[in-house]
Amino acid sequence: MITTTLDRLRGLRLGALADAYLAQQHDPAVQGLSFDERFGMLVDAEHLFRDNRALTRRVKEARLRVPQACLQDLETGPRRGLDRSVVRQLATCRWVGEHHNVLITGATGVGKTYLACALAQQACRQGYRVIYRRLPRLFEELTLAHADGSYTTLLARLARVDVLVLDDWGLSALTDLRRHDLLEVLDDRDGTRSTVITSQLPREQWHDYLGDPTLADAILDRVIHRAHALALTGPSRRKEAGTRTASAEA
Incomplete structure (x- = not known):
């Protein structure tokens, strides 16, 4: 009878529930529990499995440059120009629900991409769809x-995704076609979705980078309003990691 039940559960695509049910049959610790308690444990197992599978799918679709990035691992404080309370606020992903943007600037190596990917990872965990692209590749x-x-x-496709991460803003030269393409992408998302931008250029230089004054005004109008601006500071994390590795090898 147990075999028949397991086959039917798997036929209904309830594999995690079936595995949990089988595990219960061999676990004396749960034998004394009530039916409702045991059934609740089975439902929890299936629910957790589906949540994890959906998260894995969203992270894979996002194609994050640093897929393992995590907000809990961020270094905060004056040295990095990153306030812990700001990180906690962003971790709620309220900014995604309210269709706000996040603008991350700083010198090369300070962790802009990692922070952007950590925010994207957190959004994936809360059920939002994400796409990561280096702007030159886009x-x-x-x-x-x-x-x-x-x-x-x-x-x-870019308009539908909840969070669009544009990494390396300002690294590639802009043509008229690229300016118009960028405006089209951002205009479709304005006020309806969230965009995360990382750049080595301070925000004050973005207008000059965009070149054409009219298009620059239009693009920045769709980016900087309703945005959380984070200016990272400190030494290059790549250099610090290289120094630690060299010291360890020595």
């Missing part, structure tokens, strides 16, 4: 989309 995708006729489809 420009390449948009150029190819123009050529093969998938431009509208790509824009629609």
Whole structure:
């Protein structure tokens, strides 16, 4: 009878519940529990399995540069220009629900990408869909989309995702086409979705980077309003890691 029940549970795609049920049959500790308690444990096992599977799928689809990034592992304090209370607030992902942006600036190596990926990872954990792209790579995708006729489809995909991470803002030169593409991407998301941007350029230099004054005004108007601005400081974490490794090897 147990075998038949297990087969039926798996046939209903309740594999985690089936495994938990089988484990209960061999666990004397649960034999004294009531039916409701044991059934609740089975439901919890299936629910946890599905939550973890969905999270794994969202993180895989996001293609984060640092998929293991975690807000709990961030170094905060004056040395990094990152306040712990701000991190706690962002960890709630209220900014995603309210369609706010996050702008992360700082010198190379200070942890901008890690912070962006940690925020994205947290959003995935709370059920939001995320896409990560280095901005130079996104420009390449948009150029190819123009050529093969998938431009509208790509824009629609970027517009639907809850959190779009644009890493390395300001590293690649802009053409008129790229400026217009960037405006299209951000305009579709304005007030309806959240965007995370990382850049080595201080925000005060973004207007000059964008070049065309009219398009720069339009792009920044869709970015800097309703945004949380984080300016990271401190030495390069890559250099610090390299120094520690060299010291350990010595």
